[in-house]
Amino acid sequence: MNVNKIIFNGTSQFKVVSVDSDMDSFTIYVLGKGKISFCPNCEQVSSKVHSYYTRKFADLPTFGKCSKIILRAHKFYCSTLECPLKVFTERYQDHFKPYQRRTDRLNIKLLNIVLESGGKSAERICNQLSIPVCDTTLLRLIEKAELPSNEDIIALGVDDWAIKKRERYGSILVDLVTNRPIGLLGDREEDTLCSWLQKRDSLQIISRDRYINFKNASTKGAPQAIQVTDRWHLLKNLGEAMRKILDREYSTLKKVREANSKTKMAEPRVLKSMIPSAQQEKFKEVKLLLEQGVSIQDIARRFKMSRTVPSYDTQGPKQ
Ligand SMILES: [Zn+2]
Structure with a gap:
């Protein structure tokens, strides 16, 4: 299994030397493989190594544990005579930015989380994800984030x-x-x-x-x-105009309302369900005969019904 490929997506700039694990965290030791680097001041390439130094980065959590990367990087001499920067630290295209203590991929995830949920909530979420970080650090990421380009806005x-x-x-x-x-x-x-x-x-x-x-x-x-x-202001202005009209015409509207209240009430409608059905009429007759002491057999014979009909006595007919 190629560990470099897993951790750095196949980037050939770095070599994973070893991985240590304890109860709470993973530590990945990495070596920078670059032979040259560009001076950040004069942008001239240099291959003359001055020394090595160690940088420590927080990375995305692994298997629920915190991860950190210990990177052994180069310092180079700048060979440009006029350049005031005689020695500079190695620059990388991916993963590690100068003066950063977190990997690029971790910063991207943190920025997305804080943009979605805000400082305090993001802090709680990150702690659940084994990324110890405080809300002020997260909010600082938003401040530093680049705004989308707006040069060609329509x-x-x-x-x-x-x-x-x-x-x-x-x-x-x-x-x-x-x-x-x-x-x-x-x-x-x-x-x-x-x-x-x-x-x-x-x-x-x-x-x-x-x-x-x-x-x-x-x-x-x-x-x-x-x-x-904009639509919001149009609706707001419309609402204000309507309010002025209604305020102005309040006395007229009041007269109309009073006149309406005096008009004849509509005749109550008789619903179809209120008209007694033949079944309900039969139920009442059966109940009356039962009260008069007529036997169930006689009632069943008279109405040509089953003898189970007296169950109406408690349930009533089905509608
Ligand atoms: Zn330089």
Whole structure:
């Protein structure tokens, strides 16, 4: 079994040296196999090894236990004379980012969990999954996460959002095709939104409320776009208009209601089920004869019925 393939999906940059296990965790010892690396400052390649160092990463849990990876990595000399970075640490394409203490795949999972469930809930879920992490760390992942690209947006929704309710507001920008927020502006000023819009020539539709700064910014920043009112504000305005009409016409409506209450009540309808059926009539006659002391045999003979008929006495006829 190829352990490298299982742990690193066949990436040839790393070699698994050994795996240790105790009661609560797995420890995977890994060696970086890279012979060269690129200087992060001048981006020149270097193969001159300076030294080795050890990095420790939390990884996805294995069989319900915590997993960590101990990576032995290189430090390289930078051979560019002008570069101030004389020695730099090895960079990897996958799995391990500089200054990180978690593997990429673990960070991706944690980000998805916290986006779905929020900080405290995500913390509890992660602890159940043998990933010890606190909510502030999880929320920091959201802060660092890259927002989706919005350079080629077609339909934009803009509205205000409360940085601090009733005190400070910004602007929220939503991609109406994907229904996802794509940006937050720190205020509701015309110039701020205008400069954001001017960088997006692909914009065709802007949905906004009647706030004057949004209107002016949309007109100046994206003159090619059609401005529309969003459904929520349309319904809100319709509701307010209806309320005004009803308030104004209250006395008239009251008169109509009073006039209606005086009109003749409709005749009660007689339901078909209320008309006694022939079966019910027969039941009553049988019951009366029984009370008069007529024998069951005589009653059965008279009505050409089975002698089990007296069971009506308690059950009544079936409808
Ligand atoms: Zn360099």
